[in-house]
Amino acid sequence: MATEIIMPKVDMVMETGTFVEWLRAEGEQVEKGQPLFVIMTDKSAIEIEAPASGILSQISARPDDVIPVTQTIGYILAPGEKAPDRTPQPAIAGYGSEAQPETLSQTATVTAAELAPIPSGELRGKVRATPVARRMAAQLRVDLAHVQGRGPRGRVHKADVLSAVEQPAPAATELPAVERTTSPLNLPAPVQALTGLAIPLPNARQKRIVPLAGPRKIIAERLAYSAAAAPHITLTASVDMTEATRLRSMTLKKLEEKTGYRVSFTAIIARVVTSALANHPFLNASLAGDQIIVWEDVHLGIAANVADYLVVPVIREAQSKDLEGIVIALGDLLERARAKKLTPAEMNGSTFTISNMGMYGIESFTAIINPPESAILAVGSIVDTFVKVEQTMLEKPLMKLTICADHRIVDGVAAANFLNEVKNKLENPYFLI
Amino acid sequence: MSENTKREITYLEAVREAMVQEMRRNPEVFLIGEDIGVYGGAFGVSKGMLEEFGPERVRETPISEEGIAGAAVGAALMGMRPIMEIMFMDFATLAMDQLVNQAAKMRFMLGGAVSVPMVCRAPAGSGTGAAAQHSQCLEAWFVHTPGIKVVSPSNAYDAKGLLISSIRDNNPVFFIEHKLLYRTKASVPEEVYAIPFGKAKVVREGSDLTLLSYSIMVPRALEAAAKLAEEGIQVEVVDLCSLKPLDTETIVQSVSKTGRVLIVHEAPVTGGFGGELAAVIAESEAFDYLDAPIRRLAGRNIPIPYNRTLERASVPQVEDIEKAARALAREGR
Numbered sequence: 201m202a203t204e205i206i207m208p209k210v211d212m213v214m215e216t217g218t219f220v221e222w223l224r225a226e227g228e229q230v231e232k233g234q235p236l237f238v239i240m241t242d243k244s245a246i247e248i249e250a251p252a253s254g255i256l257s258q259i260s261a262r263p264d265d266v267i268p269v270t271q272t273i274g275y276i277l278a279p280g281e282k283a284p285d286r287t288p289q290p291a292i293a294g295y296g297s298e299a300q301p302e303t304l305s306q307t308a309t310v311t312a313a314e315l316a317p318i319p320s321g322e323l324r325g326k327v328r329a330t331p332v333a334r335r336m337a338a339q340l341r342v343d344l345a346h347v348q349g350r351g352p353r354g355r356v357h358k359a360d361v362l363s364a365v366e367q368p369a370p371a372a373t374e375l376p377a378v379e380r381t382t383s384p385l386n387l388p389a390p391v392q393a394l395t396g397l398a399i400p401l402p403n404a405r406q407k408r409i410v411p412l413a414g415p416r417k418i419i420a421e422r423l424a425y426s427a428a429a430a431p432h433i434t435l436t437a438s439v440d441m442t443e444a445t446r447l448r449s450m451t452l453k454k455l456e457e458k459t460g461y462r463v464s465f466t467a468i469i470a471r472v473v474t475s476a477l478a479n480h481p482f483l484n485a486s487l488a489g490d491q492i493i494v495w496e497d498v499h500l501g502i503a504a505n506v507a508d509y510l511v512v513p514v515i516r517e518a519q520s521k522d523l524e525g526i527v528i529a530l531g532d533l534l535e536r537a538r539a540k541k542l543t544p545a546e547m548n549g550s551t552f553t554i555s556n557m558g559m560y561g562i563e564s565f566t567a568i569i570n571p572p573e574s575a576i577l578a579v580g581s582i583v584d585t586f587v588k589v590e591q592t593m594l595e596k597p598l599m600k601l602t603i604c605a606d607h608r609i610v611d612g613v614a615a616a617n618f619l620n621e622v623k624n625k626l627e628n629p630y631f632l633i
Numbered sequence: 634m635s636e637n638t639k640r641e642i643t644y645l646e647a648v649r650e651a652m653v654q655e656m657r658r659n660p661e662v663f664l665i666g667e668d669i670g671v672y673g674g675a676f677g678v679s680k681g682m683l684e685e686f687g688p689e690r691v692r693e694t695p696i697s698e699e700g701i702a703g704a705a706v707g708a709a710l711m712g713m714r715p716i717m718e719i720m721f722m723d724f725a726t727l728a729m730d731q732l733v734n735q736a737a738k739m740r741f742m743l744g745g746a747v748s749v750p751m752v753c754r755a756p757a758g759s760g761t762g763a764a765a766q767h768s769q770c771l772e773a774w775f776v777h778t779p780g781i782k783v784v785s786p787s788n789a790y791d792a793k794g795l796l797i798s799s800i801r802d803n804n805p806v807f808f809i810e811h812k813l814l815y816r817t818k819a820s821v822p823e824e825v826y827a828i829p830f831g832k833a834k835v836v837r838e839g840s841d842l843t844l845l846s847y848s849i850m851v852p853r854a855l856e857a858a859a860k861l862a863e864e865g866i867q868v869e870v871v872d873l874c875s876l877k878p879l880d881t882e883t884i885v886q887s888v889s890k891t892g893r894v895l896i897v898h899e900a901p902v903t904g905g906f907g908g909e910l911a912a913v914i915a916e917s918e919a920f921d922y923l924d925a926p927i928r929r930l931a932g933r934n935i936p937i938p939y940n941r942t943l944e945r946a947s948v949p950q951v952e953d954i955e956k957a958a959r960a961l962a963r964e965g966r
Contacts, residue, residue: 331920331922332892332922332923350965351965355964356965357925357965357966
C-alpha cells in the first residue's frame with residue numbers, strides 16, 4: 201500500500217516547515233525508521249524518519265520550500281506500485297481558510313511571505329470546528345482561532361483542541377510557563393515596528409534571496425524584541441581561572457570515565473552560575489506584564505552553534521544537578537543537537553542563558569538577553585595575562601565574564617553582586633567536588 | 634444451556650417458526666396473502682403451514698393487496714390477529730389506503746374504542762435481479778405514518794423474536810424482511826421468545842465511530858468493521874432492529890462515545906430513514922460530542938437497475954461501507 205510522506209507536525213504550534221533536503225534519492229529503497237529527510241522548524245533542523253519501507257517516489261518537496269504541515273511531499277510505494285492520483289482540492293469560496301494556502305493540495309508550495317503568521321480572528325474569518333471541539337474549547341478556554349485543525353480545510357477537531365491545551369499557543373495574557381514547549385513570548389509593537397520599517401534597499405545586484413524562515417526567523421523576532429523591549433545593562437569582570445583549570449584537570453579523567461563526556465569549562469561555569477543564581481533571584485526571573493516571576497527552577501540555556509544556527513538546548517532543573525549531572529546533561533544535549541535530534545521542547549523554556557564564545561577566541565563580548573529571561577552571561581576565552589601580585593608580575597589565566605541584564609528588573613548593583621559571586625566561586629571552585 | 638440454543642436455522646425458517654408457534658398457541662392468529670398456501674409463498678416462507686392449519690387460517694387471496702389489507706384490518710377490528718403477507722414490499726403501494734388511512738388511524742379516530750392488532754409482513758430489498766418494481770425498501774413511508782410500528786430485523790434470531798412481539802402487539806406493525814437475508818442462518822432457540830420493540834443492539838463495540846444500520850446492511854457493516862479492525866479502526870456497529878419506536882438512547886450513547894457516525898441503509902438516500910437518524914442525533918445531546926459531520930451512506934437516488942452490475946452498484950456494498958467508514962474515522966485525526 202502506498203504510504204504518504206507528509207510534512208510532519210513536530211511541534212504543536214507548528215504550521216509550516218521549511219524543507220531542507222532529502223537524505224535518500226527518488227527511486228531508492230528505504231527502510232522504515234531510516235532518516236529520510238531534513239526539515240527546519242521554527243526551532244531547529246530535524247531529521248525525519250521514513251514512515252514505512254518501500255521505494256521513495258513522487259517526491260515534490262525541494263530545498264527551501266516552505267510547506268504546510270500534513271501536506272504530502274512524496275510516497276513510499278511497494279515495488280511496481282503506482283502512486284495514488286493526487287487531485288488538488290480546490291479552495292472553496294466562503295470558507296475562512298481561504299486566506300491560507302490549501303493544505304490539501306500537495307503540489308502547491310508557497311513562499312514564506314504567503315505564509316506569514318495570520319493574526320487570530322481577523323483574516324481567517326470564521327473558525328471551522330466540530331461541535332465537540334467547540335464545546336471543549338469553551339470549557340478549557342482555548343481560543344479556536346489559535347488552534348490549527350487537522351481536518352479537511354483546517355477544520356478543528358477534538359484532538360486539535362487537546363493538543364492545543366497541552367501545548368498552548370502564545371497568548372498575551374498568559375504567564376510564561378517553563379514546562380511548555382512554546383514560548384510565552386508575545387511579540388508586541390516594538391518588533392512589528394522594527395520589521396515593518398520601510399528602509400530602501402541598496403541598488404545592487406542580487407546574488408540570492410533566502411527566505412526569513414525557520415530558526416532564522418525566530419532568532420530575528422525574539423532578539424529584535426529583546427533588544428527593543430529590555431534595556432540592557434552590561435558589566436564585565438576578569439576571573440582568575442587558575443583554580444578552575446586545576447579543578448578541571450583533576451576531575452577530567454575520572455569524570456570522563458564515569459560519564460563518557462569531557463568536562464568543559466562551560467560545564468564548570470554552568471555549575472557555578474546555577475549555584476550563584478540561588479542567591480540572586482532576579483537574575484533568574486521573567487517580566488510578564490506587571491508581574492515579575494521569580495523562578496524556583498534554574499532551566500539553564502546553553503547557547504550553541506549547530507548547522508549555522510544558534511540553538512539553545514536547555515539543562516532542566518540545573519539546581520538539582522552536581523557537576524557530574526551537568527556534564528552528562530550538557531554532553532547529551534550538545535551531542536544530540538549536532539545530530540539534529542533535539543526536540544523543540546528541549547530548546548525552549550530556559551530561565552537563564554550562558555553564551556560561551558571562548559572557543560572562538562573572543563576575549564569579551566555582550567549578548568542579547570534571550571527573552572523572557574532577565575539576564576545572559578557572556579563568557580570569553582581564557583587568556584594568560586600578567587597581573588601584578590604583591591610587587592611581582594605573575595602570569596595568570598584570566599577570563600572575562602560579562603553579564604547582560606534587563607535593567608527593568610535587575611539593577612547595576614544586583615548584577616555586580618551576582619557577577620562577583622560567580623567570580624569568587626570560580627576562583628575558589630573546590631566546593632564543587 | 635439447552636441444545637436448542639445451538640440450533641441454527643435460516644431467517645426464513647425463523648419467520649415461519651414464529652408464525653407457526655403463535656398460531657398454535659392463539660387461535661386468533663391467522664395468515665392471509667397471495668400464493669401462501671399450496672405454493673408455500675413466493676419465497677417459501679409459509680411452506681407446510683397450509684397442511685398444519687388448513688385453509689381457514691392460511692387464507693389465499695386473489696391478486697389484490699388492497700383486498701388483503703382491507704380484510705386484515707376488518708378481522709383485526711373484530712378481535713382477530715391477522716398476519717398479512719405482501720409478496721414484495723413494492724406492492725404495499727396498492728394497500729396504502731388500508732394501511733395508512735385505516736389501520737393506522739382507527740384506534741385514534743374512535744377514541745381508543747377499537748384496536749387493530751395486525752402485522753403486515755413483506756420482503757424488501759435488491760440483490761436478486763428483480764428490477765425496479767420488486768426491489769425497493771419503502772420503510773421511510775411507514776415510519777412517517779403515525780400509528781404504525783416498523784421493525785426490520787437483520788438476522789434469524791431477531792426475526793423470530795420481533796415477529797412474535799409484532800403478532801402480540803395490539804397495534805399495526807409493519808414487519809420488513811429482506812430477500813437476501815432469508816437464506817442466512819443464526820442460532821435460534823426452539824422455544825417461544827419475544828424481543829421488545831425500541832431496543833437497538835450494539836452488535837460490535839468500537840471507539841472510533843458509530844455505524845447505525847438495520848436489515849441487510851448490518852451483516853455488511855459487520856464485515857466491513859472486521860476488515861477495518863485489522864487497520865486499527867474500531868467501528869461500533871449498532872443494529873437498530875426497530876425503526877419505530879426508535880431506541881434513541883442507545884444511539885445517543887454510542888455517538889456520544891465515538892463522536893462520529895455513519896448511517897447506512899439500502900433505501901435511497903434522499904428522504905430516507907438516515908435523514909431522520911441524522912436529525913435525531915443533531916438535536917440530541919450527542920451533538921456536543923460530534924467530532925465530524927454526520928455521514929450517510931445509502932442507496933443512490935435511482936430506480937433499482939435490472940442489470941446485475943448496476944444493481945449492485947446502486948446500493949451500499951461491504952467495500953463501500955469500509956471506504957466510507959475509513960474516511961470518516963480518519964477525518965481530522
